[in-house]
Amino acid sequence: MTGCTRSSAGLSERRRRLLFRAWRRGTRELDLLTGRFADAVIGDLTDAEVEEFEGWCAAPDLDLYAWINGSKPVPPDYDTPLFRRLKAFNHAASAE
Known part of the structure; x- marks a missing residue:
């Protein structure tokens, strides 16, 4: 996979910006x-x-x-149900 697979059609401007930003973090691994x-949840x-x-x-x-890959503990401010969903999502994807 090389990039966004979800169309931004039908998303609010705020969600379109967030989708764009999620794919352009600065490092390909984090992207x-x-x-x-x-793509899956926006x-x-x-x-x-x-x-x-x-x-x-x-x-x-x-x-x-x-924090996502587990090599550093997640700070309390980030350790939320949504962040745990992000981690679980990526763990499941890497197991495939």
């Missing part, structure tokens, strides 16, 4: 982790979850990558 998750997230996801975009790439 794949956050982008594929965004249309179903609550407004609060969209805000949380936007917050992830402000985190440094290396830290976010380490």
Whole structure:
């Protein structure tokens, strides 16, 4: 997979921006982790979850990558049900 597989058609401007940002984090590895998750869930997230996801975009790439892959503990502010969904989603994808 090399990029976004979900159309932004029908998404609000805010969700389109978030989908774009999820696929353009700065490192290809993180793009794949956050982008594929965004493709799968962006249309179903609550407004609060969209805000949380936007917050992830402000985190440094290396830290976010380490939290997702489990090489660093997730800080309490990020250890939320949605972040755990992101981790589980990527763990399941890597097991395929």
